[in-house]
Amino acid sequence: MQAVDWQLIVKKHGPAVWQTAYRLLGNGADAADCFQETFVCALGVARRQRVRNFSALLVRLATSRAINRLRQRIRESRRNTKPADWVDVASADPGPAQQAQGRELAGKLRKALGQLSPQESEVFCLRYFNDMSYRQIAKELGIKTSAAGVLLHRARTKLRDILERVVVREEQ
Amino acid sequence: MKEKKDIVNKAVDALKNEPVPDGPPEEAVDAVNAKLSEADAEVKRRTIKERARVISIAKAAAAAAVIIVAVLIGINVFNGTPVWAQIVQALGQVENAYIDYSYTLRDGYVKRHEYWIRRPNYFRESLPNGDAVIDDGQDRLTIYTEKKQAQFSESWQPFHSLDRDAGFEMVDMVRDENLLDRFEIEIAKLTSESDERTAVYGIKKWDDIQPLEGKMWVDAETLLPLRIFLRFSVEIADEPGYESTVECKFNYDPMPDEFFSTAIPEGFTKLPRIEPFVLSGTVIDEQGQVVEGATVLAEYPIWDTALRAVTNENGIFAIRPVSKKEKIGLPIFLRAFRPDEPAKVAWTLLDNPAYPRSGKLGGDVPGQPGQVNVMSDNLGNTICAGASGIVLQMEPAAEIAGQVTDGQGNPVADANVHLRCRPSDKEGDPVSGLTLNLGISRTDASGEYILANVPRLWAKCYFRLHFIKEGYWREHSPFKTVGPLESRRVDFKMFRNDVTIVGKAMDDGGRPLAGYGLVLCAENGERRYEGGVTDAEGHFRLENCPAASDLKILFRGMYKDEWKFNRKKYDIAGDDEFVYYPETEVAVNCQPDKKEYYVELVLEEADITLEVVLKNAAGEPIKYFSVGLQGRGISHEWRINELTEITDANGRCVISGVPNVEDLKLRLNNTLSGEELKLLTQEERNIAGANRRYKSMRVPVQLVPGKKEYRIEVTVPTEEEYKCQK
Numbered sequence: 001m002q003a004v005d006w007q008l009i010v011k012k013h014g015p016a017v018w019q020t021a022y023r024l025l026g027n028g029a030d031a032a033d034c035f036q037e038t039f040v041c042a043l044g045v046a047r048r049q050r051v052r053n054f055s056a057l058l059v060r061l062a063t064s065r066a067i068n069r070l071r072q073r074i075r076e077s078r079r080n081t082k083p084a085d086w087v088d089v090a091s092a093d094p095g096p097a098q099q100a101q102g103r104e105l106a107g108k109l110r111k112a113l114g115q116l117s118p119q120e121s122e123v124f125c126l127r128y129f130n131d132m133s134y135r136q137i138a139k140e141l142g143i144k145t146s147a148a149g150v151l152l153h154r155a156r157t158k159l160r161d162i163l164e165r166v167v168v169r170e171e172q
Numbered sequence: 173m174k175e176k177k178d179i180v181n182k183a184v185d186a187l188k189n190e191p192v193p194d195g196p197p198e199e200a201v202d203a204v205n206a207k208l209s210e211a212d213a214e215v216k217r218r219t220i221k222e223r224a225r226v227i228s229i230a231k232a233a234a235a236a237a238v239i240i241v242a243v244l245i246g247i248n249v250f251n252g253t254p255v256w257a258q259i260v261q262a263l264g265q266v267e268n269a270y271i272d273y274s275y276t277l278r279d280g281y282v283k284r285h286e287y288w289i290r291r292p293n294y295f296r297e298s299l300p301n302g303d304a305v306i307d308d309g310q311d312r313l314t315i316y317t318e319k320k321q322a323q324f325s326e327s328w329q330p331f332h333s334l335d336r337d338a339g340f341e342m343v344d345m346v347r348d349e350n351l352l353d354r355f356e357i358e359i360a361k362l363t364s365e366s367d368e369r370t371a372v373y374g375i376k377k378w379d380d381i382q383p384l385e386g387k388m389w390v391d392a393e394t395l396l397p398l399r400i401f402l403r404f405s406v407e408i409a410d411e412p413g414y415e416s417t418v419e420c421k422f423n424y425d426p427m428p429d430e431f432f433s434t435a436i437p438e439g440f441t442k443l444p445r446i447e448p449f450v451l452s453g454t455v456i457d458e459q460g461q462v463v464e465g466a467t468v469l470a471e472y473p474i475w476d477t478a479l480r481a482v483t484n485e486n487g488i489f490a491i492r493p494v495s496k497k498e499k500i501g502l503p504i505f506l507r508a509f510r511p512d513e514p515a516k517v518a519w520t521l522l523d524n525p526a527y528p529r530s531g532k533l534g535g536d537v538p539g540q541p542g543q544v545n546v547m548s549d550n551l552g553n554t555i556c557a558g559a560s561g562i563v564l565q566m567e568p569a570a571e572i573a574g575q576v577t578d579g580q581g582n583p584v585a586d587a588n589v590h591l592r593c594r595p596s597d598k599e600g601d602p603v604s605g606l607t608l609n610l611g612i613s614r615t616d617a618s619g620e621y622i623l624a625n626v627p628r629l630w631a632k633c634y635f636r637l638h639f640i641k642e643g644y645w646r647e648h649s650p651f652k653t654v655g656p657l658e659s660r661r662v663d664f665k666m667f668r669n670d671v672t673i674v675g676k677a678m679d680d681g682g683r684p685l686a687g688y689g690l691v692l693c694a695e696n697g698e699r700r701y702e703g704g705v706t707d708a709e710g711h712f713r714l715e716n717c718p719a720a721s722d723l724k725i726l727f728r729g730m731y732k733d734e735w736k737f738n739r740k741k742y743d744i745a746g747d748d749e750f751v752y753y754p755e756t757e758v759a760v761n762c763q764p765d766k767k768e769y770y771v772e773l774v775l776e777e778a779d780i781t782l783e784v785v786l787k788n789a790a791g792e793p794i795k796y797f798s799v800g801l802q803g804r805g806i807s808h809e810w811r812i813n814e815l816t817e818i819t820d821a822n823g824r825c826v827i828s829g830v831p832n833v834e835d836l837k838l839r840l841n842n843t844l845s846g847e848e849l850k851l852l853t854q855e856e857r858n859i860a861g862a863n864r865r866y867k868s869m870r871v872p873v874q875l876v877p878g879k880k881e882y883r884i885e886v887t888v889p890t891e892e893e894y895k896c897q898k
């Protein structure tokens with residue numbers, strides 16, 4: 001098994017994992033949970049196989065955990081009569097109108113990501129929030145580069161539909 | 173369309189621009205570190221090294237039993253020591269062990285083996301067919317119960333330690349360290365089922381590959397296993413899996429000496445003792461008369477040299493290994509000839525009788541292999557324990573001759589010429605794992621060579637003439653036969669390997685291209701030589717290149733992982749910014765006296781975008797149709813990985829990163845690959861399935877200098893429409 005200095009790994013890659021988790025989840029409590037889950041999961045992976053690129057693995061795991069949480073929120077909000085107020089958590093500080101609008105849109109995107117398939121969301125997030133190339137995404141998810149491209153395309157199409165529906169509904 | 177696209181980009185930008193507080197918070201880091209140290213410490217207690225060490229202890233003990241126990245590796249802690257370690261230790265002190273081992277096969281049939289082991293080297297096994305084997309470390313007696321025959325051979329123990337005799341299916345699985353790494357077995361004491369005398373443990377392994385569960389009964393006082401029962405799922409690729417069970421019962425009572433007696437049972441015929449590791453037989457001519465003075469060569473594909481013998485006046489030969497412990501693998505290629513009769517050869521193949529290849533071969537193997545005895549060594553490899561009664565009969569042979577010259581046309585003397593062959597199977601494909609050495613020769617002062625006594629084999633065999641000489645490129649000339657091999661002349665050109673080429677590969681913006689493969693080629697790419705890889709700065713240095721006047725460097729345009737040359741995989745760091753480029757050739761133009769060259773490769777970035785819209789004759793969009801690209805220098809890998817898309821519900825797709833190459837064509841395929849299908853929902857697959865009615869076609873793409881974005885609308889005819897047009 002690979003000898004890993006976990007303290008060093010946490011120190012080196014912790015900020016990136018935190019950023020990934022926080023950006024997708026939009027609040028500190030969930031991001032902290034996701035942060036912890038990510039490293040514990042990485043430990044499991046390192047036990048099973050040699051990890052060559054911890055940075056990519058951790059970002060991928062953080063994205064995947066965060067998306068799981070987003071999906072969980074969607075499920076919960078469907079069960080509850082009152083939708084979960086997680087979108088609002090991110091916009092606790094009132095700011096200029098434009099900024100508030102941006103936050104609102106960001107919240108909608110989070111919600112929309114939770115409605116995609118896990119793989120589609122993951123590919124989308126890795127591409128746009130972590131700036132991974134198709135090749136890197138394919139490598140991390142164990143799929144072909146062309147498949148990554150197709151998933152991304154599908155994710156974009158679905159997101160577009162979802163976001164547009166929301167906007168149109170609000171305008172009406 | 174633009175508006176739609178914008179909303180996603182806007183949302184992405186909004187999310188990206190949202191402030192993220194500095195982090196992670198200290199308490200989150202502390203919590204993670206605490207959790208990781210705890211989990212890591214637990215893992216370290218059961219590293220592979222430790223597991224492997226215990227398995228090696230097991231080898232010295234009554235190992236067959238230990239191996240089953242080893243399944244339980246890395247699991248539970250008992251008084252601060254893993255349970256299995258204590259069990260292994262207890263077994264190490266046992267003198268006698270009896271194991272009743274049974275397992276279910278796919279069809280539900282139960283196979284049972286019984287093993288009796290007495291340290292240090294007594295072993296007895298009862299096989300499912302009723303036969304028995306007794307090995308006392310000196311002799312090995314096999315008793316064929318049904319035939320009422322018995323036969324002695326050398327003990328297997330020098331090659332095959334006691335524990336390997338117990339051919340448990342679990343053994344290999346457990347021994348494989350890679351698999352060990354994946355094992356995550358949990359064991360928990362079942363207190364409700366345990367009592368003062370027997371401790372019962374529940375075993376579970378959650379694993380996508382092979383989940384198993386079972387129980388182990390252990391003597392509470394001695395910690396020796398009494399019984400192990402495991403149930404696991406066997407997964408087979410593309411086939412339905414099935415459940416199997418393994419059960420072992422143990423007994424440690426003393427055994428009488430008679431149990432390991434190698435006396436022949438009454439009423440049994442004693443067969444002649446198998447002479448260990450000797451290949452013996454006769455060489456005869458086409459009329460069946462014995463051939464005296466024939467050289468007999470025995471070659472096993474992985475040997476470097478052949479074992480050799482000469483027939484006596486009765487045409488008999490006996491090939492003995494150099495040392496008694498030398499392992500002879502299977503298959504063995506046997507060839508006999510008389511140097512004074514170049515047009516004759518006798519040959520045969522000795523193979524594992526249990527898994528003969530002869531049925532797979534595309535032609536007949538002459539001669540008779542006789543009685544081949546096999547055994548397996550400690551690593552599970554099948555080796556030949558000897559063979560007798562081999563008959564090699566002479567038949568017409570082929571002759572291959574030719575001249576070897578250098579780049580300037582001068583003869584190359586003292587070059588070794590080897591002829592190798594991969595025989596074909598019934599479909600005309602080469603048989604895997606079987607390469608035959610058909611002869612070796614050397615060029616004379618005029619560069620001439622002759623390979624005589626060459627077996628002719630049969631149609632579609634893959635021959636290779638290898639030419640080797642120090643200071644020259646090691647090269648080969650391949651040829652394939654239509655029928656049996658006919659005598660032929662093969663002249664060959666060898667090049668000195670004294671040219672050095674250095675250079676740099678960069679894109680048109682001057683950025684270095686790191687990690688790309690380079691190949692040397694000549695004669696319009698017919699002859700290819702090993703090249704190299706560009707380093708992090710895009711530099712490359714290729715030494716010992718062939719001094720061919722038409723030498724070219726072929727820039728592969730692919731990342732090192734995706735190409736192999738001479739089975740070598742290049743490995744360099746820094747794959748994050750990889751971009752494909754077209755295969756590009758650059759001539760080096762070697763001069764007779766110049767030994768060093770500098771080559772600069774500048775590659776144009778692939779930055780063209782094609783928006784492709786597919787419609788049928790009625791103007792309806794063609795959904796979920798595969799659109800790829802081909803063109804000069806576009807590798808298969810590039811096409812598959814980046815230049816293939818599927819049309820969406822509007823019959824549209826966008827292919828970006830397209831190179832500016834000659835003969836650029838769209839590849840419209842009416843059938844999606846398995847990988848592509850995986851990306852579609854069932855409903856979409858149904859639609860894609862109906863696309864088969866359309867014609868798969870290639871559509872030329874006309875590129876205009878300077879233009880980077882193209883919209884291409886293609887009307888795809890159905891097969892019927894296409895036939896009508898035609």
